[in-house]
Amino acid sequence: xxxxxxxxxxxxxxxxxxxxxxxxxxxxxxxxxxxxxxxxxxxxxxxxxxxxxxxxxxxxxxxxxxxxxxxxxxxxxxxxxxxxxxxxxxxxxxxxxxxxxxxxxxxxxxxxxxxxxxxxxxxxxxxxxxxxxxxxxxxxxxxxxxxxxxxxxxxxxxxxxxxxxxxxxxxxxxxxxxxxxxxxxxxxxxxxxxxxxxxxxxxxxxxxxxxxxxxxxxxxxxxxxxxxxxxxxxxxxxxxxxxxxxxxxxxxxxxxxxxxxxxxxxxxxxxxxxxxxxxxxxxxxxxxxxxxxxxxxxxxxxxxxxxxxxxxxxxxxxxxxxxxxxxxxxxxxxxxxxxxxxxxxxxxxxxxxxxxxxxxxxxxxxxxxxxxxxxxxxxxxxxxxxxxxxxxxxxxxxxxxxxxxxxxxxxxxxxxxxxxxxxxxxxxxxxxxxxxxxxxxxxxxxxxxxxxxxxxxxxxxxxxxxxxxxxxxxxxxxxxxxxxxxxxxxxxxxxxxxxxxxxxxxxxxxxxxxxxxxxxxxxxxxxxxxxxxxxxxxxxxxxxxxxxxxxxxxxxxxxxxxxxxxxxxxxxxxxxxxxxxxxxxxxxxxxxxxxxxxxxxxxxxxxxxxxxxxxxxxxxxxxxxxxxxxxxxxxxxxxxxxxxxxxxxxxxxxxxxxxxxxxxxxxxxxxxxxxxxxxxxxxxxxxxxxxxxxxxxxxxxxxxxxxxxxxxxxxxxxxxxxxxxxxxxxxxxxxxxxxxxxxxxxxxxxxxxxxxxxxxxxxxxxxxxxxxxxxxxxxxxxxxxxxxxxxxxxxxxxxxxxxxxxxxxxxxxxxxxxxxxxxxxxxxxxxxxxxxxxxxxxxxxxxxxxxxxxxxxxxxxxxxxxxxx
Amino acid sequence: xxxxxxxxxxxxxxxxxxxxxxxxxxxxxxxxxxxxxxxxxxxxxxxxxxxxxxxxxxxxxxxxxxxxxxxxxxxxxxxxxxxxxxxxxxxxxxxxxxxxxxxxxxxx
Numbered sequence: 001x002x003x004x005x006x007x008x009x010x011x012x013x014x015x016x017x018x019x020x021x022x023x024x025x026x027x028x029x030x031x032x033x034x035x036x037x038x039x040x041x042x043x044x045x046x047x048x049x050x051x052x053x054x055x056x057x058x059x060x061x062x063x064x065x066x067x068x069x070x071x072x073x074x075x076x077x078x079x080x081x082x083x084x085x086x087x088x089x090x091x092x093x094x095x096x097x098x099x100x101x102x103x104x105x106x107x108x109x110x111x112x113x114x115x116x117x118x119x120x121x122x123x124x125x126x127x128x129x130x131x132x133x134x135x136x137x138x139x140x141x142x143x144x145x146x147x148x149x150x151x152x153x154x155x156x157x158x159x160x161x162x163x164x165x166x167x168x169x170x171x172x173x174x175x176x177x178x179x180x181x182x183x184x185x186x187x188x189x190x191x192x193x194x195x196x197x198x199x200x201x202x203x204x205x206x207x208x209x210x211x212x213x214x215x216x217x218x219x220x221x222x223x224x225x226x227x228x229x230x231x232x233x234x235x236x237x238x239x240x241x242x243x244x245x246x247x248x249x250x251x252x253x254x255x256x257x258x259x260x261x262x263x264x265x266x267x268x269x270x271x272x273x274x275x276x277x278x279x280x281x282x283x284x285x286x287x288x289x290x291x292x293x294x295x296x297x298x299x300x301x302x303x304x305x306x307x308x309x310x311x312x313x314x315x316x317x318x319x320x321x322x323x324x325x326x327x328x329x330x331x332x333x334x335x336x337x338x339x340x341x342x343x344x345x346x347x348x349x350x351x352x353x354x355x356x357x358x359x360x361x362x363x364x365x366x367x368x369x370x371x372x373x374x375x376x377x378x379x380x381x382x383x384x385x386x387x388x389x390x391x392x393x394x395x396x397x398x399x400x401x402x403x404x405x406x407x408x409x410x411x412x413x414x415x416x417x418x419x420x421x422x423x424x425x426x427x428x429x430x431x432x433x434x435x436x437x438x439x440x441x442x443x444x445x446x447x448x449x450x451x452x453x454x455x456x457x458x459x460x461x462x463x464x465x466x467x468x469x470x471x472x473x474x475x476x477x478x479x480x481x482x483x484x485x486x487x488x489x490x491x492x493x494x495x496x497x498x499x500x501x502x503x504x505x506x507x508x509x510x511x512x513x514x515x516x517x518x519x520x521x522x523x524x525x526x527x528x529x530x531x532x533x534x535x536x537x538x539x540x541x542x543x544x545x546x547x548x549x550x551x552x553x554x555x556x557x558x559x560x561x562x563x564x565x566x567x568x569x570x571x572x573x574x575x576x577x578x579x580x581x582x583x584x585x586x587x588x589x590x591x592x593x594x595x596x597x598x599x600x601x602x603x604x605x606x607x608x609x610x611x612x613x614x615x616x617x618x619x620x621x622x623x624x625x626x627x628x629x630x631x632x633x634x635x636x637x638x639x640x641x642x643x644x645x646x647x648x649x650x651x652x653x654x655x656x657x658x659x660x661x662x663x664x665x666x667x668x669x670x671x672x673x674x675x676x677x678x679x680x681x682x683x684x685x686x687x688x689x690x691x692x693x694x695x696x697x698x699x700x701x702x703x704x705x706x707x708x709x710x711x712x713x714x715x716x717x718x719x720x721x722x723x724x725x726x727x728x729x730x731x732x733x734x735x736x737x738x739x740x741x742x743x744x745x746x747x748x749x750x751x752x753x754x755x756x757x758x759x760x761x762x763x764x765x766x767x768x769x770x771x772x773x774x775x776x777x778x779x780x781x782x783x784x785x786x787x788x789x790x791x792x793x794x795x796x797x798x799x800x801x802x803x804x805x806x807x808x809x810x811x812x813x814x815x816x817x818x819x820x821x822x823x824x825x826x827x828x829x830x831x832x833x834x835x836x837x838x839x840x841x842x843x844x845x846x847x848x849x850x851x852x853x854x855x856x857x858x859x860x861x862x863x864x865x866x867x868x869x
Numbered sequence: 870x871x872x873x874x875x876x877x878x879x880x881x882x883x884x885x886x887x888x889x890x891x892x893x894x895x896x897x898x899x900x901x902x903x904x905x906x907x908x909x910x911x912x913x914x915x916x917x918x919x920x921x922x923x924x925x926x927x928x929x930x931x932x933x934x935x936x937x938x939x940x941x942x943x944x945x946x947x948x949x950x951x952x953x954x955x956x957x958x959x960x961x962x963x964x965x966x967x968x969x970x971x972x973x974x975x976x977x
Contacts, residue, residue, distance in 0.1 A: 022931075022941050022942055023893075023894065023931065023941070023942060023943060023944035024894075024915065025941060026894075026935075026938035026939075026941035026942065026943060027893075027894035027895050027898075027911060027915075027938075027943075028911060029938050029939060029941065030895045030937060030938050031895055031898075031911065033937070034895075050910070051910065051911045051912070053912075054910040054911060054912030054913065055911055055912040055915060056912075057912070058912035058913070058915055058916045059916035059919060059920065060912070060915035060916045060918065060919035061912075061915075063919050063923075064919075
């Protein structure tokens, strides 16, 4: 058979669509046969392909296609059609009030978290935009490589920035910032802790932080600072702060040489005050070695001249930084540099030693993922419900099609409808977002820098989001309806009488139920863990113990004073409140070995171990009396590590960095730190000066005891306020992150449950409404309530069962893993009770939605139902 | 006058006139290929035919089914009156220019 290539013919037909091409095809076929006879099959086929392509994209075909696609009735004015779509959509939405309402509420809840994430993204991209020439400001990151590990630091060696400033004329300005300044400002009421930048006047020239009083050159004068408007009003209130003094213990009297005006919060800089390098003794006199390798907390910002490119600057940096290579080599490290634009700082990648307020990208994506997890079920619901409504709308679609509606027009109709719903939902979602944003920012570490006020850009992003959501969600029902043949649509055979909830829709419902379950179990597990952490036996007695911070110089005086009180059982002192985080790290060394081991140091008095009911495994508690060598007690973990490093040693002497100590006792491991931390090696060291008094009281009248304690306090420390708290409250405070997690989980679970309940309700309404007649007939034939319920709602209960079977194992594995990772061995894992309770609550909510609707249908008098049609 | 006729369009019109009752796609294409010795693609030819039809120089009709083309019909083309007058205008313009030529255009 001498046939032209089939593929080419297919492609041609596909290109032509419905256009009339009989004659064209005849022409190419005829030519093909000629060519086969004269030039051979292969060549003929080649020519055929060429001809097909030339015809396929020719003007004549385009013209023919236009001729078939435009009828005389077709209006070229797109707006006529659009207004028609809008009108029909609005009528349809009004007609289906219950569905519309369910959809809008569900979608708006689903969108609220996504809106929050988008608002945050928009805001982060505007960070530090308010500085003039922000696009020309860069900073240098240091990439340090050691043993094959690469770490990026936001900070820069001070020596490098000095060399760059001196040698590169194209730098319009270069600012060095050191963020290691902190001080306690003493005021009448209490000390205010402030953090600041050590920098030069150029800082205020390069960045737009306007001064409301004073001069930026105040930074050149010793002991003179520039403070922010917030700090000024906090300390001085209404009175002018300029030229006042700030007393500090560490830095002496600091004079206020300038006050900044309030500036937009959207900056990554976070400081309360600025101070010149001249005020800090020994700030600059470091060896060159240290100026290269010791760059922690030292940042350099450069404003490049117009037209001086980032790449040229980078090559300059690379050549100038050659000097430092040797110094890094001495420490077997290797440093390279890169340029980071001011506007790329937020949201940032994972960078070490950051300054100010930084939002990491990875956390951000996680947040986006969660928002999608909430949004998707809402979209599924919409799709589910619209497709389920096919029965009701099939006549409309059928008539439209018969009247000549094209596929595209049906699709557009549905897309317009969904977009309207999505737009309304977005407005509601933005409202919800306004309600939750303050709660949200308060749970973030750097949240105070986010104002999340609605801006023009945000509105644009929200609109775009609404459109995208609308179009994507609408696509499924639109394509579904466009596919229906007009004949079957008019005959109502689309979903012929039967309540067909297809496999996919069942799958979606199950996924939703399972997701809801997982969130609910999460709440249950967190609540249980919170309770568990608070009641866990930490290994020391925490009941009825007061924690009183005091001036540690007067430890023994304070003890005598306290013991004189009849309600006080015992008093002990410690440098750290047991049950809270430890931060005093120290190292022990071994003489012959290079090795060292790390441990936590806690200073205690003689009675701490006895009073806190710590159990001794061996030996006696350390005392301050006796031998020259200080005595310490250690925990079991310490001994374990000690043996690991130095198994031979039988001496109880331990070399610390400046002295030797002797171990006199070993205490049984106890949780000095919160349960999310392992038990680390710990050394309890005797001291006469510990800043916390732990007072065990036995009181029948707490108010009276407290006031008598306060009286004795006032005798000893007349100028200081008495601040006693219960140890249990302090421990509870260490678990505050639980409350944050509970709040977040609670809200997410609330959204997930509402959305899935709404979706369920929609499906039940649909399933029951289409079966009113069936129910009536069944009832007349004598079915009882239970049988009817089984017939109507049986499927949903089956779906629940599947969802439970899927959701529980996932939730169990997920939380058990997450919790055990967080809690090490102190957690009991996820228990049966919390899972059972969570499941019960979720299923209960879902069941009530099902029963509510089915009951409504079942209760109707069958006569009325039957008369309806 | 209804617009200008291009050189290729003139060639196609005259070929249709030559082929008279047998003027359909393949025939026109082969005639032009042989006579003018130029290669042309079927797409270009049909585009030109479509344009000429739009301009009102030719009309077309479908013929009887032919066994040779698998039962498909041929589309035949005919010149309209305006095509004939346009061709005439073109020819007289040309004749005039030839006659008035100041240089001897005849080939020795």
